Amino acid sequence: MCHPALRRALIAAQHLRDLARLRRVRDRIDREYARPLDVEELARAAGMAPGRLSGQFRLAYSASPYAYLTTRRVERAMALLRLGDLEVAEVCRAVGWAASPGVFRERFTELVGMDPDTYLQRAVTAPDGLPWRVTRPDPVSSRNEEATATEPQLA
Missing domain, CATH: 1.10.10 (Arc Repressor Mutant, subunit A)
Incomplete structure (x- = not known):
């Protein structure tokens, strides 16, 4: 069993690595939005399980990858x-x-x-007053291959 301070440091380091992976996934979606993208491929490229990617992405960006x-x-x-x-x-x-x-x-x-x-x-x-960005929250529906978000287990 490792020292609690060391354990916290290891968890923090893993969290930073995960955030970097999530940022790369988000950047890829921004670049390749016109290509077919699915959670399994994004997860594989990020070195994460699809459910973990979906859940962590939702926690980080308040939206599923889809x-x-x-x-x-x-x-x-x-x-x-x-x-x-x-x-x-x-x-x-x-x-x-x-x-x-x-x-x-x-x-x-x-x-x-x-x-x-x-x-x-x-x-x-009549372009005046036309929305330039999405004005509604996330789409109501989701894809079958996405997992629901869960709270991260830090301990």
Whole structure:
């Protein structure tokens, strides 16, 4: 059995390593939001179990990896729609939802408070007062492969 002070130092060091891993996962999501990403692959790349990654990510960033990815995709879609150069279907593909345009529309509406077609129309005709960032909390639904967050066990 190790000394309590040494144990606390080891736990603190592990916590810092985990935070660095989580930051790398978040940065990867920010860079690669348009690519297919799943929790298992993100966890494997971070050297963590998927459940641990999901739980620790939620504790660190107040959102699951999937919710964070969804928010990034929707915010990027909002930016593309504000430009007015692309149709909604093109934006859907550009932000990584090519295989599921229905999910794109559902998540966009859930997080922005209006559907992407309305957002595009308002961006072109009356951009004043249009939200530039996600205004709603995390998406209500979650992916099956994500674990629910648990309190970290530090002792």
